[in-house]
Amino acid sequence: KATVSVLNWPLPPSHSPMSNVRRRKPAKSASPDRRTEASSASEDEGSATDGGVPPPPAQKKGSDLLMRTVFTFVMSYVFLAVLYVGQTLGFVLVFVCQAGMFKEIMSISQRKSIEAQIPGFFLLPWYMFGVTSLWTIVHHLQHPLVESFPWTKEYVIHSSFIAFTAYMIGFMAFVLSLKPTLPNMLGAISKKFARQQPSKGPPKQIIFRYQFGQFAWLHMGLFAFIVLGSLFYSNMMQGMIWFTLPASCIINNDSWAYACGKLFGSVPLIPTLSPKKTWEGFIGAWFFTMLWAFWFSDFLAAQKRFTCPKESFLVPIDCEVSSVFLHHDFPLPTAVLPYLREYLGFTDTTVSLRPVQLHGLAFATFSSLFAPFGGFFASGLKRAFNLKDFGDLIPGHGGMIDRMDCQILMALFVHVYVNNFVTEIGGVCTASGLAAYCVARMDTEQQVELYNQLAKELTEAGIKLVNGRAVP
Numbered sequence: 001k002a003t004v005s006v007l008n009w010p011l012p013p014s015h016s017p018m019s020n021v022r023r024r025k026p027a028k029s030a031s032p033d034r035r036t037e038a039s040s041a042s043e044d045e046g047s048a049t050d051g052g053v054p055p056p057p058a059q060k061k062g063s064d065l066l067m068r069t070v071f072t073f074v075m076s077y078v079f080l081a082v083l084y085v086g087q088t089l090g091f092v093l094v095f096v097c098q099a100g101m102f103k104e105i106m107s108i109s110q111r112k113s114i115e116a117q118i119p120g121f122f123l124l125p126w127y128m129f130g131v132t133s134l135w136t137i138v139h140h141l142q143h144p145l146v147e148s149f150p151w152t153k154e155y156v157i158h159s160s161f162i163a164f165t166a167y168m169i170g171f172m173a174f175v176l177s178l179k180p181t182l183p184n185m186l187g188a189i190s191k192k193f194a195r196q197q198p199s200k201g202p203p204k205q206i207i208f209r210y211q212f213g214q215f216a217w218l219h220m221g222l223f224a225f226i227v228l229g230s231l232f233y234s235n236m237m238q239g240m241i242w243f244t245l246p247a248s249c250i251i252n253n254d255s256w257a258y259a260c261g262k263l264f265g266s267v268p269l270i271p272t273l274s275p276k277k278t279w280e281g282f283i284g285a286w287f288f289t290m291l292w293a294f295w296f297s298d299f300l301a302a303q304k305r306f307t308c309p310k311e312s313f314l315v316p317i318d319c320e321v322s323s324v325f326l327h328h329d330f331p332l333p334t335a336v337l338p339y340l341r342e343y344l345g346f347t348d349t350t351v352s353l354r355p356v357q358l359h360g361l362a363f364a365t366f367s368s369l370f371a372p373f374g375g376f377f378a379s380g381l382k383r384a385f386n387l388k389d390f391g392d393l394i395p396g397h398g399g400m401i402d403r404m405d406c407q408i409l410m411a412l413f414v415h416v417y418v419n420n421f422v423t424e425i426g427g428v429c430t431a432s433g434l435a436a437y438c439v440a441r442m443d444t445e446q447q448v449e450l451y452n453q454l455a456k457e458l459t460e461a462g463i464k465l466v467n468g469r470a471v472p
Contacts, residue, residue: 129222366417
């Protein structure tokens with residue numbers, strides 16, 4: 001019989017978790033009664049083929065490798081298509097990934113047979129998903145929305161209040177859905193409880209525990225995958241380079257960690273969470289990811305497609321290239337000049353670089369030394385619930401969370417880093433329609449104060465207005 005870990009109460013096999021979650025095979029010494037339903041199903045499939053003989057391990061391994069390789073190329077081409085089309089398709093891809101991750105996190109402890117007896121409870125997480133997604137999308141894309149569709153101004157201004165109201169409706173729906181017991185489960189629960197504590201009767205709080213447990217999973221999923229995941233939108237808004245470069249660093253780091261670990265790995269990094277990861281792979285991947293980021297940032301910065309911010313959904317991307325993406329002469333440290341002159345014949349005292357290349361080194365460092373801990377966290381969560389993968393959405397790769405665990409942390413870092421250290425992005429405050437709408441709603445005193453502040457800023461910058469145009 002399967003066991004509901006959240007409730008600590010045995011239920012019939014029909015109450016087991018969703019069958020599409022791949023679980024680890026139990027140890028040989030484990031009792032047959034404690035095997036998970038997923039592992040039992042896989043054994044049944046193996047025994048049903050080839051006259052009851054499971055496929056040889058070498059054959060299965062080769063098939064898994066082929067499937068993984070095929071879908072690696074598929075994901076690569078999808079990624080390239082997103083880069084070619086630009087931000088709009090990128091927004092769609094991020095939303096699809098968020099939906100996949102949310103589904104997988106909610107399925108870990110989900111019991112369909114229980115939720116089928118609670119009207120509307122199955123739809124509640126997806127209602128909350130829709131509310132939170134709509135709020136985050138409007139929050140991060142308000143500039144191009146207003147520029148492209150002026151009729152959205154009023155909604156954009158009040159989007160936070162609308163989202164809060166919709167959330168409160170969902171919260172009240174959850175409270176009203178709370179049930180102490182379910183008719184179809186009461187008999188099985190009572191028998192078990194009577195054997196353990198015959199004087200107390202059935203535990204009526206058992207369904208409460210399940211519902212509140214799912215409510216906690218819901219909010220963890222909303223925060224980790226919807227709120228934090230929405231930072232991809234913000235990064236893309238500043239220019240596709242702030243999405244492409246960090247994402248490629250994560251992908252390269254993962255590939256180099258595997259290659260260096262296979263070739264030189266001998267010392268486990270965190271054996272309790274990820275036994276196959278080694279210190280040699282960890283450090284080697286950092287080195288090669290730094291080289292990749294330094295070159296790739298220079299390649300992307302030469303193309304407006306990646307450097308221009310998103311200002312409208314209806315107007316093609318075009319902008320004045322920010323100095324962050326242009327070459328500058330950086331002085332070399334005086335301590336290294338003699339060595340460069342002696343061993344490399346390098347006589348210059350400066351080197352021409354794009355500032356974004358230095359930012360790329362920061363991205364490479366984070367993606368190599370810090371972002372992998374998102375994967376270690378996900379590995380710990382899988383081991384806590386005896387899962388092999390979070391899902392089977394991507395054959396050979398597992399679920400969406402298995403592919404995006406490090407990317408979420410990377411998106412958070414890029415958002416914080418760019419807003420703190422990249423001073424010239426270009427187009428950050430380009431929603432002139434939204435700004436004009438806000439100014440029009442001010443009273444006269446506030447408008448005069450804003451005018452004086454703007455005049456002061458222009459004067460300090462050495463700019464004056466002539467016939468409504470800025471003149472140096």
